[in-house]
Amino acid sequence: MMQHRNTDPRIGLILFCFFVAGGIVVGRVVYLQFVEGTRLTTLIEQGVQAVIDVQPRRGSIYNNRGxxxxLSVLRDSIYARASEVKDPVATARLLAEILDEDDFPTYLRRLRSRKGFVWIKRQISPEESDRxxxxxxxxxxxxxxxxxxxxxxxxxxxLLAHILGFTNIDSTGIEGLERRYDSCLAGKAEQHVVARDARGVKIFREEQIDSIEPTYGCDLVLTxxxxxxxxxxxxxxxxxxxxxxxxxxxxxxxxxxxxxxxMANQPAFDPNDFSHFPPESYRNRSIxxxxxxxxTFKTILVAAAIEKGIVTPEDRFFCENGRYRFARRTIHDAHPHGELTVSDxxxxxxxxxxxxxxxxLGPEEFFEFIRAFGFGTPTGIDLGAEAQGLLRPQEKWAExxxxxxxxxxGISVTPLQLLMAYCAVANGGKLLRPFVVAEIRDHNGHILEAHYPKVVRRVISExxxxSITKMLxxxxxxxxxxxRAAIPGYRVAGKTGTAQKVEPGGRGYSPTARVASFVGFAPAQTPRLAALVVIDEPQGPQHSKYGGVVAAPVWREIMEMSLRHLGILPTRQEEEAPAKKEPESPQFSGL
Structure with a gap:
């Protein structure tokens, strides 16, 4: 007869526990591998790795002759791991001897910082590096x-400061072309993964960084x-x-x-040391x-009137011997005139x-041509921060x-707007978009983008x-x-301007402050160059503040040199008569 052994119930319990525990372990492994695997891998990598940005060389800017x-050049920058500096006082004293700025207190404060990394001085000079x-x-x-x-x-x-602008210490464009084309010039930093030790300090060798190829910035070629x-x-x-x-x-x-x-401006500044100049000197007043x-705006009116067939150059107007009542105001001329042709x-x-x-002509037609010549809207030049001038809607004009x-x-323009309007007269009636960047190239010199002349609209007929050129x-x-703008050997067309300045707060016109200007082009028969000179608030006797006296000679000097520099030879030989005394500026009572 067979005997049956009783199984110990504790053994079954133990086996059951083993099976349950095994299932839990397997389940956890599966969960961690397939559900949480990606997230945990990322956490591990973040713990032992770091990402650094390697900045590329910023693109260069070239003039029209290449x-x-x-440009950007490599400079040494000094930093410290403050925790590793044994004697902050001695180190700060030595740094004060080495560096141009003897700034011992600043160096000492930084070396005593609790931060693991502190800048001492960035972008030091070659002489400081040698020391x-x-x-x-x-x-x-x-x-x-x-x-x-x-x-x-x-x-x-x-030179060229107001066009180029400048960057900050991190090579970010702040003003001028540097700002306008910042993303293009800057290129794109290359991200690089490096190891970190247990304290979180990045571990990398210099050859690792040198081997990285970031996306270099583009170069600009200017006009x-x-x-x-x-x-x-x-x-x-x-x-x-x-x-x-x-x-x-x-x-x-x-x-x-x-x-x-x-494009010249005064006051000037040095973009290499811009922080030592007042911020108002950074302004590109041209735009x-x-x-x-x-x-100078009289040309716009007469061009409109001739284009619409309202007048001809030979039409005559009685100029009231210097005083004329209009809209309950009195308008004056500098000298009394009787009848004058439109040309005169x-x-x-x-x-x-x-x-x-x-x-x-009438206000509606006049306003239409003011707008057509580009006033009241930016010219579209590729510099940024361009003003649009001040032109009130025609329906809001007073008589x-x-x-x-x-x-x-009663109307405001930018210097560039006025020059481009005169360029339209010089080229036969077409308003053009001005530009300063001719080409954008990659760092190997390949052209990525080329800029060409662009006609905005035809304003007047050839x-x-x-007719306007002959008058000018x-x-x-x-x-x-x-x-005083005449250049011996060249036919010159241009116009003087002397404007009273509005008092601060808009309370009427100043009795003394003037803006003197001259704008024109040459050679008049086949224009190759156009130029504008504006002098803001020249001082001295009233007769010395007028456009024909203070701005025209500067225009002549610039234009004469430019014509000869470009090989545009004189077309006639004649001596100009000595300059006569400039007539006094008109006064506008009640305006």
Whole structure:
């Protein structure tokens, strides 16, 4: 007879527990592997790895002859691992001897920082780097290291400063082209994964970083002619200083393409050391400042009237012997005139004459042409921060505005807007978009983008443009207000302007403050260059503040040099008569 053994129930319980525990372990493994695997892998990598950005070399900027005018160079930057500095006082004293700024308190404060990483000084000079080399191995520099990074350099100092702008210490564009094309110039940093030790300190060798290939920044090739730019800046600077003026602008352009060849501003600054100049000096007044154009705006009115068939150059107007009542105000001329032709109204800059032409044209037609010539809207130049001028809607004009706008008061323009309007006259009637960047290239020199002349619209016919050009030539002859702009051997067309400045707060016009200007082009028969000079608030006797006196000579100096520089030879041989005394500026009582 068989005997049955009783199984110990504890054994079954143990086996059951093993099976349950095994199931839990297997389940957890499956969960961690397939459900949480990606997240945990990321956490592990974050714990032992770090990502650093390797900045590329910022693209260079070239003038129209291919010479670098803004570039990036490698400079040493000094940092410290403060926790590894054994004697902060001794280290700070040595750094004060090595570096140009003897700033012992600042260095000591940084070395005593609780941070693991502190900058001592970035982008030190080559001379400072040489002095640092002499102390390699000195125990006082334990914990002090250096790395190389790019510093933006402008080799010509103040030259072209308002066009180029500048970057901050991290090579981010702040002003000018540097800001406008920042993303293009900067390129794209390359991210690189490096190991970290248990304390979180990044571990990498310099050869790791050198081997990384970031996306380099693009290069810009400008339309700027550096010789013309230099001459424009120098001529403008001398006149602003000589007249103790508040500031000034000089622009030179190709009227047939819209290419800007020079754009000078005063006051100036050095982009290599911009922090030592007042921020208002950074402003590119050529595109940011609005001013009342004065008599230079008379050309716009007459062009509109001729284009619409309202007047001809030979039509005559009675100029009231210097005093004319209009819209309950009195308009004055500098000298009393009887009858003048339209051509002579421009030549002698008669305010009464243009007022009567404006009455014939009417406010609606006048406003239409003001807009067509580009006023009241930005020119679209590739610089950024461009003002649009001040042009009130025509329906909001008062009756007197028809007259004041005709001689350039009550309306504000930028210097570039006015120059481009005169370029339209010079090229036969087409308003062009101005530009300063001719090409964008990659770091190997391949063209990525090329900029070409762009016609915004036709404003006037070629016939009208020719008629206006002939009138503007009369302004520069021996009896005209612009005779000081005449260049021997060349036919010159241009117009003077002298505008009263509005008092601060808009409380009427200043009795003394003026903006003097001259704008024109040459050679008049086949224009190759157009230029504008504006002098803001020249000081001295009233007769010395007018456009024909203070701005026209600067224009002549810049234009004469530019014509010869470009090989545009004289077409006639004649001596100009000595300049006569400039007539006094008109006064506008009650305006």
């Amino acid at each position: 010479q670098e005018i803004a 640092l080399d002499r102390f390699i191995g000195d125990e006082r520099l334990a914990g002090v290291e250096r790395i190389s990074e790019y510093q933006r350099v402008y080799p010509h100092g103040q 700027i002619d550096q010789e013309i730019q230099y001459q424009a800046e120098e001529a403008l600077r001398r006149q602003v200083e000589a007249t103790d003026a508040k500031g000034g602008v000089a622009i030179v352009a190709d009227p047939n393409t819209g290419r800007i060849l020079a 940011t400042d609005n001013y009342e154009p004065g008599s 109204i421009i030549k002698f800059s008669s305010n009464i004459g243009v007022t009567k032409i404006a009455q014939r 007197i505005d028809l007259a004041t706008h005709a001689f350039g008061q 016939r009208t443009a020719q 030539e009369g302004v520069v002859d021996r009896r005209g207000t612009g005779r």
